[in-house]
Amino acid sequence: MRSSSEIEIIDITEDGGYERYLYRCLSPIPFREYRKRREYLEVAITKGFHKKLVVFNGEVVGQIEYAPADASGCPITGNNVIVMNCTWIPRRAKGHNFGCKLLTDMVESHKTAAGFATLALENHWSPWMKREQMEKLGFKPLTSIRVTHRTKHQGQPFKIHLMWLPAIKNVNQPAWNESKLLEGLNFCLAHPLYRPEKTKLGEIFERI
Numbered sequence: 001m002r003s004s005s006e007i008e009i010i011d012i013t014e015d016g017g018y019e020r021y022l023y024r025c026l027s028p029i030p031f032r033e034y035r036k037r038r039e040y041l042e043v044a045i046t047k048g049f050h051k052k053l054v055v056f057n058g059e060v061v062g063q064i065e066y067a068p069a070d071a072s073g074c075p076i077t078g079n080n081v082i083v084m085n086c087t088w089i090p091r092r093a094k095g096h097n098f099g100c101k102l103l104t105d106m107v108e109s110h111k112t113a114a115g116f117a118t119l120a121l122e123n124h125w126s127p128w129m130k131r132e133q134m135e136k137l138g139f140k141p142l143t144s145i146r147v148t149h150r151t152k153h154q155g156q157p158f159k160i161h162l163m164w165l166p167a168i169k170n171v172n173q174p175a176w177n178e179s180k181l182l183e184g185l186n187f188c189l190a191h192p193l194y195r196p197e198k199t200k201l202g203e204i205f206e207r208i
Contacts, residue, residue: 007098008055009105013045018060021053025190026063026088036186036197040073044187047071052105054098061093064102069117069174073187076117076162078174082110084118086191087137088128103137107167115166117174119181119193122159126192131161139163142173147182147205157208160193182207 012018023037041049049067053060064087069076072083084106089098107116120134120141131141141161148157162176182203184195195204 006057007101009102010053010055012051012053013049018053021060021063022051025188026060026090034189034197037188040187044071044073050106050109052102054102056093056096056098061096062089062098062102063087064106066106066116073185073191074119075177075180076119076174077177078114078117079172080112080114081174082106082113082116083174084116085187086118086129099133099137107165111167114168114171115164115174117165118163120161120163121192122161123156124158124192125153125156128190128192131159131163134161134163137165139165143176145178145181145207147207150201150204150206160205178207179203181205 010018012021022041044067047068047070049065049071051063051065054062064084066082066084069078069081069083073085074083076083087099087102118134118139119129120131120139121129122131140163142164144159144161146157146159148154160181162174164173182205184204185191185193186195186197188194
């Protein structure tokens with residue numbers, strides 16, 4: 001979808017020219033393709049997964065990825081609910097409302113959805129998926145848990161929030177599988193709640 005002569009939003013699940021970005025995150029971490037991501041995409045794309053990039057003056061400056069709840073990388077459930085796995089705008093691209101443009105594109109692409117859900121973090125050491133960022137996009141918290149990481153930043157508790165952006169009035173709200181959430185996420189190694197593939201622990205987050 002071209003929104004001006006300079007800005008373009010590209011669905012890379014449909015545009016093969018950007019296929020490498022299905023595995024590559026815009027966050028400043030070393031890139032590598034890994035098994036859990038590949039396995040996730042093989043199933044999720046067939047069920048309606050989308051990843052979109054915003055391109056400004058020929059440069060990729062933002063991303064969003066989302067899927068129906070049953071194909072989400074997050075343990076969120078809900079009838080006719082779209083789950084946003086993540087959205088990310090690099091610091092160098094702040095101030096142009098790229099995040100709002102990506103969110104608007106997601107909402108307009110799913111006009112019959114009951115609403116949109118995601119996870120957000122509060123007091124976490126990562127700069128990504130913060131509660132205040134999600135609230136600026138229009139999401140509101142439904143429920144939360146307070147946890148600590150069993151191996152990282154021990155003694156630094158943080159909150160995980162289930163966030164909700166309804167599109168239709170009087171619909172059933174989404175829920176989450178708390179046990180799965182405490183085990184960590186494996187669909188993207190850049191996500192703040194990522195569970196490393198070699199982790200032996202059952203739950204990597206402890207509720208407090």
